[in-house]
Amino acid sequence: MSPPSRGGKVLGKMTTLHTARLTLRPLMPGDSEAYAAMRFHPGVARWLPPLAVDRAEAVRNTIARFEAGWRERGYAPWGVFRDDRLIGHGGLNFVPEFGETEVLWALHPDAWGHGFATEMARAALVYGFETLGLDLIFAMTLPDNLPSQAVMKRLGLTYRRRVQYKGFDDIVWFDRDRAGWMQRHAVIPSAARDL
Template identity: 35%
Template sequence: MDTFHTARMLAERPRPEDFPEWCQLLQDPRVAATLGGPRSEARLRRDFDVALEHWARYGFGVWMFRDPADGRLIGRCGLRHAEVEGHAERELLYALRFESWGQGLATEMAAASLEVGLERLGLEDVVAFTLTTNSASRRVMEKVGMRYERDITHADLPHVLFRLTAAEWHRGPVRERFPLR
């Protein structure tokens, strides 16, 4: 699914011309602090190119979530293959513009991405992880039905790992609250 709508946002597969917005989002010091710290533009370019390659290879990845009224970027969220402490996983990841924090938009993006992954792509499970200090991100994971699994180390920093299986997703109430359009 290259494009879809949630109740309040338009999700689009990233295009090469989206790189400046990707940088603007992830170079905001308030956003970067939730992701382990600031990254250089060269590092962001590598990450962006990896995201585009993931789409080309797997047919899914991270979406750019926009305000459908004006096209303004709200955040990025999606799914990717990742290695977590030596194990192959499918990871839910998200980042939201600081100005959009506290409005339930990260939860809406995460729920939509999980619906695509667990229902439409048929993934068996999805993990997400965040810094142990990032209580807002942890709350998003909990609100979409993910359960704490264990503490991990990622990028030499302490994180918490959450998991959601397809069976848990189907039993949970989240998918009815955040339907795709």
């Protein structure tokens, strides 16, 4: 599969974004230790699918999977950095089981309650809808993860259904389509701007 293109520009390179308070950049092998401390923190791990391999291998596999996403589709989750400190991961992730792209986030508990998940996810949605031209972006979480569901609602995503995924029998699914996003944010498609 070739990287997506938009307006003749191939989007297969790893992209870094900056928000008001965060830097979103692809994870690198040098981030492994900080990433493991976040990913395997008990407060974070309880919300994520269990991993069947040891920590070091899981981190290597995750970074390699994200790197492959950038290469193959032009997007993947970023490392989320605040003042040069890795506080989590988040961004866009293609989920083959559903044939759609998810916006996801996982932040170290020290970073909870500051609006970082909303800030990161909003930047990811802008990138997905306005730069990549994705038609639908969804988010999912466990039914009792009310803080993540609140983020989904703040982002304008709507609850649609329950699904099974990676060993979890009951996952809530929220989504937003591109047309609804563009209308809500009064975005004029680039083709119309060029007229």
